[in-house]
Amino acid sequence: MKVAYVFATNMASSFKLATMILPQLEQGIHGAKVVGMMFFDDNIFCLRVGDPVGERLARIAKEQGILLMVCDQCAVRRGLAEGTFDQCGTGSVKAKGMVGGVVCGCFPQLYAALSEAMPDQVITL
Template structure:
């Protein structure tokens, strides 16, 4: 089953760092993650040097998972030019276009 995550709550950092990323690294997540979209302050997780962003870059390079930061929030926070290599900037139309051919089964918002 192909899933995408939307990170929009203050709990996203803990869930991603301590649950999802370790499972993805070990190959035990149970689902195929095809994309991750970061909103509001969660965009800071994708700044260069941030442990989560750097870990996501490695996993994305190995698996092809789409990593996207909401462009509006990245521009507002002035981090649009300081994101990890794997992160793209975009909005919902960009996310939809990037995931249209991956047989997405679920979108999970955390």
């Protein structure tokens, strides 16, 4: 089964991702193929360069071909993207100060990226 995760609730990345999902991915025991992860609100902070969770996740994402996308508007609002609010949703906002492989986008970019590896389940945490 292929899954995509949406980290939308408080502490989803620092608790559920960091202490459950990521260790399972690292150990090869997660049980599903993860094809993408979308981060909203303060959950994007774990993807900053130098953050231990983000660095580990970037390594696993590269090895396993997992999409790492942050909400472009959330990233602009937090100073972690180059672009303006007017550009949000167009695919032209670029991540900055984030671990390798992270892209910014909104739902149109998420749908396009996941269409290449369509998940069977989308799980919002």
